[in-house]
Amino acid sequence: MERGVLLVRAFSVSEGRRGTATVTVNVLDVNEHAPYCVPSVFVLTVPETTERGKSLGTVTCVDMDVSGHDVSLTLRDNDASLYKFRLQDGQLQVNGTLDYDMPGIAGRSFQYEATIIATDSGTSTLTTTIPVMVTVTPVNEFDPVFIGPFEILVPENTRSGSVVTTVKALDGDWRFDALRYSIPGGDALFSINPVGGQLYLKGSLDFEVKQVYRLMVQAVDFDQDVDLTVQRTGAQDFTIRVLNLNDNPPVCDPVSYESTIFSTRSAGLPILTLSCTDRDGDGLTATITNGAAVDRFQMNGLTLSSRNVFSYVPGAVYDRTMFEVTVAVSDGEHTADVVAYIYVVPWTTTVPTTTTTTTTKPPRVVTVVQRFWEPDLWFVAVMTITGAFLLLYTGLLIWRILTWTSVCVNPEPDVSDNLLKNSLNGEDLNKIGNQDAAIQNYQSSLDGTISLSKENSRKSLMRFDGKADDPVSGRSYLFNSETGERRWL
Ligand SMILES: [Ca+2]
Ligand SMILES: [Ca+2]
Ligand SMILES: [Ca+2]
Ligand SMILES: [Ca+2]
Numbered sequence: 001m002e003r004g005v006l007l008v009r010a011f012s013v014s015e016g017r018r019g020t021a022t023v024t025v026n027v028l029d030v031n032e033h034a035p036y037c038v039p040s041v042f043v044l045t046v047p048e049t050t051e052r053g054k055s056l057g058t059v060t061c062v063d064m065d066v067s068g069h070d071v072s073l074t075l076r077d078n079d080a081s082l083y084k085f086r087l088q089d090g091q092l093q094v095n096g097t098l099d100y101d102m103p104g105i106a107g108r109s110f111q112y113e114a115t116i117i118a119t120d121s122g123t124s125t126l127t128t129t130i131p132v133m134v135t136v137t138p139v140n141e142f143d144p145v146f147i148g149p150f151e152i153l154v155p156e157n158t159r160s161g162s163v164v165t166t167v168k169a170l171d172g173d174w175r176f177d178a179l180r181y182s183i184p185g186g187d188a189l190f191s192i193n194p195v196g197g198q199l200y201l202k203g204s205l206d207f208e209v210k211q212v213y214r215l216m217v218q219a220v221d222f223d224q225d226v227d228l229t230v231q232r233t234g235a236q237d238f239t240i241r242v243l244n245l246n247d248n249p250p251v252c253d254p255v256s257y258e259s260t261i262f263s264t265r266s267a268g269l270p271i272l273t274l275s276c277t278d279r280d281g282d283g284l285t286a287t288i289t290n291g292a293a294v295d296r297f298q299m300n301g302l303t304l305s306s307r308n309v310f311s312y313v314p315g316a317v318y319d320r321t322m323f324e325v326t327v328a329v330s331d332g333e334h335t336a337d338v339v340a341y342i343y344v345v346p347w348t349t350t351v352p353t354t355t356t357t358t359t360t361k362p363p364r365v366v367t368v369v370q371r372f373w374e375p376d377l378w379f380v381a382v383m384t385i386t387g388a389f390l391l392l393y394t395g396l397l398i399w400r401i402l403t404w405t406s407v408c409v410n411p412e413p414d415v416s417d418n419l420l421k422n423s424l425n426g427e428d429l430n431k432i433g434n435q436d437a438a439i440q441n442y443q444s445s446l447d448g449t450i451s452l453s454k455e456n457s458r459k460s461l462m463r464f465d466g467k468a469d470d471p472v473s474g475r476s477y478l479f480n481s482e483t484g485e486r487r488w489l
Helices: 377-408 415-423 426-460
Strands: 002-014 017-029 036-038 040-046 055-058 059-060 071-077 085-088 090-095 110-120 126-138 145-147 152-155 162-166 169-171 179-182 190-192 198-201 210-223 234-245 255-264 268-272 285-288 297-300 303-306 323-331 337-345 466-469 478-479 486-488
Touching: 002 036, 036 126, 040 055, 055 486, 059 071, 071 085, 085 110, 152 162, 255 268, 268 337, 285 297, 297 323
Parallel strands: 040 126, 152 234, 255 337
Antiparallel strands: 002 017, 036 059, 055 090, 071 110, 085 090, 110 126, 145 169, 162 198, 179 210, 190 198, 210 234, 268 303, 285 323, 297 303, 323 337, 466 478, 478 486
């Protein structure tokens, strides 16, 4: 409180008197001045890596009011700057990380704001606010990091120019996607979009040639530091696996087969096996496609076998001796055709036994003779030559007899004969008749001998090629499948 003393004199002109009075004035102080602070505002630019406790400046405040010289300082944060600053003895310090790499702070132009409030101690306190605006500058702190998957599956029929995948990397520094992608050293088969990370195929794939590719992709950041030359790099190995597709047809080598079998070959026994492969490793199936062979042959995998035995019974079932079997070998999508020529030798046959009306014991072939007498070639040749000589000899003999007969007996009686007959008596004529009859008997007997000889020769060459049981008598017998001849055992 200020006190003032006034000396007041008064004069009375009319009365000529005067007087003096002392007046004391007490001036009461009023809080009329807000604190005055220096600086009045904090506008700073600091790196985002400014460490905790770092001083950003000191604020000093005074109060013009006589009775209000005590000024207190407080700090008021906002949502973004909560706990980012602190005041210690008027010193503004960094209290938390002033992160540049936050989406929230990016929306505030990377500026942390706070307010220092200076309050005097007078009645009806007055305050002064000191804005704090701290702008952080970027520091490139982090390497780009790729995010998976790092194994890419690509079908082998992917066309050149296609995008096989899009690689993606992130960076801990804002802007998090400020990256450029590249393939160090380049690649003959793949290329990459440096901005979007699309990985392009610029050639063709073939699982049958190469199944796996390994590719290094790197990402380099930019504009993440106040010094634009500061860049960081991240790299990642990618594995590109080629997916196998059924893009190759089966290959059969050879595509044509020939096989000769005996007609006695049991059904189901392999005749031949196709030699087929598939580059894709697909399972192969074989199907007989021509209708004529479907009923007679079957495929078990790639193996061809007969569906049933062949029959060559004269006058009955008589199969063909050559079959053309067309087989389609498929991998499920593609087909390769193969043809097999099967020649059947009707060597033996399964002739059914004598049919019977007896139903209690049906005919049953017990044994088919697989081994039978088969003369050697030289023996057949000798027998043939011997037979030829025998026939020639027989012919010559017949010719000689006929010649002799024609000399001794003239079948056409001429005039001399009639004259002779007329000159002979009855007894002589009877003798001559007896002689003619004798000659005819001899010739007949000779013809019979020749026929018998031929029959014996044929029988001697006959052979039995099968054995069966008679269902009625139960007896076994040999039979000839061509003639039906039997021989009971
Ligand atoms: Ca970075
Ligand atoms: Ca940063
Ligand atoms: Ca295939
Ligand atoms: Ca393939």
